[in-house]
Amino acid sequence: MLIALLFVLGTVSCTLFLAVNGLYSASDDVIELTPTNFNKEVIQSDSLWLVEFYAPWCGHCQRLTPEWKKAATALKGVVKVGAVDADKHQSLGGQYGVRGFPTIKIFGANKNKAEDYQGGRTSEAIVDAALSALRSLVKDRLSGRSGGYSSGRQSRESGGGDKKDVIELTDDSFDKNVINSDDVWMVEFYAPWCGHCKNLEPEWAAAATEVKEQTKGKVKLAAVDATVNQMLASRYGIRGFPTIKIFQKGEDPVDYDGGRTRSDIVARALDLFSDNAPPPELLEITSEDVLKTTCDAHQLCIISVLPHILDTGASGRNSYLDVMLKMAEKYKKKMWGWLWTEAGAQSDLESSLGIGGFGYPAMAAINARKMKFALLKGSFSEQGINEFLRELSVGRGSTAPVGGGAFPKIYTVEPWDGKDGEVRNALSVKVLMLCKVQKRLGRIRTSSVKIL
DSSP, X not given: OHHXXXXXXXXXXXXXXXXXXXXXXXXXXXXXXXXXXXXXXXXXXXXXXXXXXXXXXXXXXXXXHHHHHHHHHHTTTTSEEEEEETTTOHHHHHHTTOOSSSEEEEEOSOTTSOEEOOSOSSHHHHHHHHHHHXXXXXXXXXXXXXXXXXXXXXXXXXXXXXXXXXXXXXXXXXXXXXXXXXXXXXXXXXXXXXXXXXXXXXXXXXXHHHHHHHTTTSEEEEEEETTTOXXXXXXXXXXXXXXEEEXXXXXXXXXXXXXXXXXXXXXXXXXXXXXXXXXXXXEEOOSHHHHHHHHHTSSOEXXXXXXXXXXXXXXXXXXXXXXXXXXXXXXXXGOOEEEEEETTTTHHHHHHTTOTTSSOSEEEEEETTTTEEEEOOSOSSHHHHHHHHHHXXXXXXXXXXXXXXXXXOOOOOOOOOSSOOOHHHXXXXXXXXXXXXXXXXXXXXXXXXXXX
């Protein structure tokens, strides 16, 4: 009996583990893609591919899963349909500029220039888009415009790379373009006779085009002929070829020691872009849509309940918002959502998180998929919040279920105008907040209080 029970529990545990850690299985027609097989399966393929970049915890991804499977079955043998767990394989997601989930990309004739899919999330819409892209691919081949990318090692002469996006630098142009720039620069120092440089050339050119598109030109790839521009070579201690250095404003250049393929270079460039990218947006909860859109699209959403404007004034509130913005900047690579609301404005939400009525400012981190949350126990300061978020980021800290098991009613409110509050307009809110506290203590009935 005990053995049978353990077997059942083990089966249930494995089932739950699989459900959490992957949306697709080997029995599906969706091809699971990883950094190990992506280049061989997709980039070196002559087939048209639709690839979904997803995260297992993402609600939108979970809703898309059955439709994606249907589309894969319908397109079997015609168009390849794949999926990448971008939460697990972040380098692959970063390589293609994935910033939210799910992201769907179409890999057509030119595998270096994947197109974003912007259509509907039903199997019918996905199939229609795939067939439309396939029709365009066939027409291009018929007219001789293949645009293909097969081995990733062709020379520029054979059409595998276009050096137009690699910026050629010289002794005279270097400082003006690089040292005085606010952008990030990855600079290859090469020698024309160097075999390794020749092998790198098409990869560098292809990466330059992709990085330019994905970072909107904020990360630039350049090249210096070190045999001609010997002042630069001497200045930066170039002893071998190719040597790649990274330049960022106000910092000493550092050597790039990563891989020499297009994907390796792009991944590093996107990391640099992320390091220099603006922090996530801090939004006020003014409607149900703001809350759900933010929390459904991120693994965690960080919600602060700030004191009423009459208690802090505009300057006090801005100081709290500044703390949140600094933390959003510090943890921006986590891709969390950041929200705030005023005490009493979303009273049902406060109650579901066990905040309600007093103890402001307060902060909660919510996992919308699991409907669990953790509360900030320390001070609402950079140090206190940093300790709280650091514990969460490594999987520590106590959690509790959201009251009612779902988000409560969210009220539509006017956004804060950035000014100090007015006593008359805020009086009824303050009285209601007091009444709710008293009601919880069992001292009064809210029906016995009339708000003027």
